[in-house]
Amino acid sequence: MQRAASIALAVVVVSVLLSPLGRELFVGDETKYAQVVREMRAGSFVLPTLNGTPFTHKPPLHFWMMASLTYVFGVYSIWPFVLPSLLAFALLLWLMHRAWGPMAAFVCGTFLLMWGSSQTARMDVAFAGLLALAALFIYRANGALTIGAGVATGLAFLIKGPMALVIALTLFLFEAIRRRRRPVLRDAIGLLPMLLLPLLWLVPAIVIGGEEYWREIFYKQTVGRAVNAWVHKSPPWFYLVRAPATLAPWFFVTLAALRCRDEKARFALSWMLAVLVPYTLLSSKLDVYMITMLPAVALLIGRFVETEDVWGRRACVLSLALFALIGVAGFFVKLKSEDAALLTLPAVRGLFVVLILAATAGIIVALRGRLIHGVIAVGLVPVLALSYVMTVLMPLANEQASTRPLVRALLEQNVPAEEIGLYVCPHLWVRDMPPALERARHYEADELRAAAPRVIVARRKNAHELDLREYRKVDELRMIGKWFDVYRR
Numbered sequence: 001m002q003r004a005a006s007i008a009l010a011v012v013v014v015s016v017l018l019s020p021l022g023r024e025l026f027v028g029d030e031t032k033y034a035q036v037v038r039e040m041r042a043g044s045f046v047l048p049t050l051n052g053t054p055f056t057h058k059p060p061l062h063f064w065m066m067a068s069l070t071y072v073f074g075v076y077s078i079w080p081f082v083l084p085s086l087l088a089f090a091l092l093l094w095l096m097h098r099a100w101g102p103m104a105a106f107v108c109g110t111f112l113l114m115w116g117s118s119q120t121a122r123m124d125v126a127f128a129g130l131l132a133l134a135a136l137f138i139y140r141a142n143g144a145l146t147i148g149a150g151v152a153t154g155l156a157f158l159i160k161g162p163m164a165l166v167i168a169l170t171l172f173l174f175e176a177i178r179r180r181r182r183p184v185l186r187d188a189i190g191l192l193p194m195l196l197l198p199l200l201w202l203v204p205a206i207v208i209g210g211e212e213y214w215r216e217i218f219y220k221q222t223v224g225r226a227v228n229a230w231v232h233k234s235p236p237w238f239y240l241v242r243a244p245a246t247l248a249p250w251f252f253v254t255l256a257a258l259r260c261r262d263e264k265a266r267f268a269l270s271w272m273l274a275v276l277v278p279y280t281l282l283s284s285k286l287d288v289y290m291i292t293m294l295p296a297v298a299l300l301i302g303r304f305v306e307t308e309d310v311w312g313r314r315a316c317v318l319s320l321a322l323f324a325l326i327g328v329a330g331f332f333v334k335l336k337s338e339d340a341a342l343l344t345l346p347a348v349r350g351l352f353v354v355l356i357l358a359a360t361a362g363i364i365v366a367l368r369g370r371l372i373h374g375v376i377a378v379g380l381v382p383v384l385a386l387s388y389v390m391t392v393l394m395p396l397a398n399e400q401a402s403t404r405p406l407v408r409a410l411l412e413q414n415v416p417a418e419e420i421g422l423y424v425c426p427h428l429w430v431r432d433m434p435p436a437l438e439r440a441r442h443y444e445a446d447e448l449r450a451a452a453p454r455v456i457v458a459r460r461k462n463a464h465e466l467d468l469r470e471y472r473k474v475d476e477l478r479m480i481g482k483w484f485d486v487y488r489r
Contacts, residue, residue, distance in 0.1 A: 005102035008376045009093065012109040015383050016089060018390040019119045020082050024402035027426040027480045030081065030121040031403055033066065035427035038075060038438060040067040047208050051442050054209050056216045060201060061158035062123035076431055081121035089118035092129035096295060099136050100264070103372065104295075104302030110379035111294045112248045113287065115386070123159050124291045130156035132295040134168050135271050143175035145183075145190030154197030163278065165194055167292060171274035178270055234285035239276060246290045247297065249323070249382050252315040253375065254297055257304035259311065265303045271296035301375070308371050316374030320362040323381050327355035339400075339481065347392050355385045404430050405477040406457065409486050410437060412475070413455050421453035424462040425484060456487045 025031050032050065039049045040063060048055045048063050055063075062084060069080035089109070096105035108114060117124045130152045137149035149168060156164035176183055206214045244251045257265075275293035279285065304312060330343060330352035342348055358381045366374030389397070398404055407430050410420060417439040428437055443451060445465050458466055460476075460483040468487055475486035 002102055004372060004376060005106050006097075008380060009097065009102055009106045009109065011380065012106065012115070012383055013090060013093065015387050015390075016086060016115065016118050018387055019394065020078050020086075022394040022398075023078060023119075023390070024398045024404060024431060025078065025081060025121060025429045026401040027403060031427040031429045033063065033121045034075075034081065034429040036063055037067045037070060037080070040064075041070065041075070047205055047213075054213050054216065056213065058123065059158045059161055059198070060205075061155070062126065062160075066121065075435075076429070076433055078431065082119055085118050085120055085122065085125045088126035088129045089114070092125065092132060092295065095129065095132060095136065096298060100299050101302055103305050103375070104298045106376070106379055107250060107301045108295050108298035110383055111250060111291075111298070112382060112386075113246060113291050114294050115383065117288065117291060122288070124288050127156050127160040127164070128292045128295060130159065131164060131167055131292050135171060135296070138168075138171060138175060139267050143172070143179045143181050145172050145187040147190055147193060150190035150193035151197070154193045154195070157194070157198040158201060162198075163289075166278045167274050168194065170278055171271055174270040174274055175267070178266065236280050238285045239280055239290060242287055242290075246287050247294075249319055249378050250297065250301060252318045253301055253304075253312060253378065256309065256311040256315040257297075257301045259309060260300060260304040260307060262303060265300055268296045268300040268303070271299070305372055305375050312371045313366060313374055316366040316371070316378050317363055319378045320359045320366060320374075320381060323385075324356050324359035324363070327352045327359065330355075342396070342400075345396070347396065350392065351385060351388055354388045355381070358384050401480055402430060403428050403479065405479055406484065407433050407437065409475050409477050410440065410455070410457070413486065413488065415454050419454040421448050421451060421456045422458075423448060423456060423466060424459040425457050426479065452489065454489050456489075457484055458487070459483075460485050 025034055036048050036050050036055050039052070045064070045067065046060075048060050065084045066080050069083055070077075073079045093105045093109050096108050109118075114125065114128070134149040134152035134156070137146045137152065138144070141149075145168075149172075153164050153168040156168075172183075172187070175181070202217075206217075239246065247254050272293050275290065275296065279289050331349065333343070334340065362374075362377030362381045365377045403426055406425065407428055410417075410428075411434070413420070417436050418441075420437075420440040422440055422442045423445070425442065427442070428440065441451075441453075443453075448456065449467055452470075456466065456468070456471060463485060471487035471489050473485050474488045477484050477486070
């Protein structure tokens with residue numbers, strides 16, 4: 001069993017190296033983070049900025065790593081942006097393997113949310129990995145809060161923010177209740193690095209940024225997200241409803257694994273609740289927030305696989321049958337959107353064929369082999385299908401989800417970047433982008449009226465907010481399902 005799981009784990013680790021070979025940064029957080037890194041290199045290294053104003057959405061540790069790597073690989077190489085997540089993914093799986101066994105590591109690496117995030121510029125995998133390390137320290141100390149747990153949590157704070165403290169302390173509290181253990185004075189020692197490490201950055205940042213920076217961090221990014229989110233606001237049952245997608249492809253196996261009741265499984269449940277409960281109470285909710293819970297679910301499933309429970313085999317077959325059904329549906333479902341034509345492309349239909357064949361083979365393995373063979377099939381089938389996407393469909397994905405169409409449209413206008421104004425547009429980044437385009441500015445509506453650049457690119461939905469009487473529309477483009485128009489004066 002150990003050998004089969006280790007081989008499967010190696011396949012998963014290799015698979016995450018495919019997308020950086022041909023992928024652009026995608027519109028959204030990735031292109032925004034690239035702009036933050038460019039501004040850090042221009043002089044805002046200690047206090048990161050976005051469009052010249054302090055960037056308070058996330059602490060700086062992840063950005064420091066990316067910015068430092070650009071001095072090795074360059075700003076327009078994808079490696080500085082994805083290497084921190086790739087390394088965090090490898091270290092997390094190594095930690096899971098050493099602490100909980102190869103099966104737990106394999107399951108952890110094949111959650112689609114974890115697998116996909118490991119190849120992005122986001123910091124979620126590093127955050128999950130550090131909190132997994134903190135959880136391991138707490139477990140090995142029989143529920144005590146150790147210095148090691150405090151250091152891991154403090155670093156996680158510097159990666160993504162104060163929810164690191166909330167999750168670690170909630171796990172400590174749940175374990176104290178489960179073990180009937182009263183906190184003692186020595187537990188306070190673990191609190192010190194949790195608080196001191198973030199303060200090493202926060203105090204100088206507030207001194208540099210001033211009172212306005214402090215108010216932005218504390219009232220908007222911390223308190224605001226907790227009780228009155230301005231984005232991503234969702235009801236308390238959000239994560240329960242989203243569980244089949246969040247836990248894919250392991251949702252059905254997770255339900256079966258809840259039958260497991262040994263000591264490690266009980267700790268895994270405490271760990272899962274330590275993530276789920278605080279995030280449920282927050283006003284702001286996103287699927288990706290649950291990535292911190294996935295190592296705990298992987299531990300639970302890893303313990304469950306050893307039981308050879310018949311419900312585990314049934315859950316595996318059900319999961320694989322669902323993949324086969326999705327593949328079949330791809331040939332018959334008719335969408336009424338502008339992207340419907342994509343489903344008829346031969347390369348896209350090839351994905352459906354891969355999914356059907358891999359899932360069918362997986363069902364045969366699950367029915368004829370042991371539970372571990374079915375579990376490995378459940379993890380490898382979606383990884384195989386997505387590896388097809390990363391190699392065959394990546395050019396198509398770049399056209400749909402990166403800023404390549406926007407960069408191409410701007411170059412066709414043949415004007416200096418200083419005379420380009422972007423309104424409600426993503427930040428620019430493609431591998432071969434001329435560095436001069438960095439000087440194309442993002443404007444507010446009133447700023448555009450005063451600047452009057454020669455070329456304006458605006459999101460079509462928001463174009464009515466601008467005074468375009470002196471401009472004529474010369475081009476249009478589509479990114480991430482949204483239309484943008486190019487105007488020239």
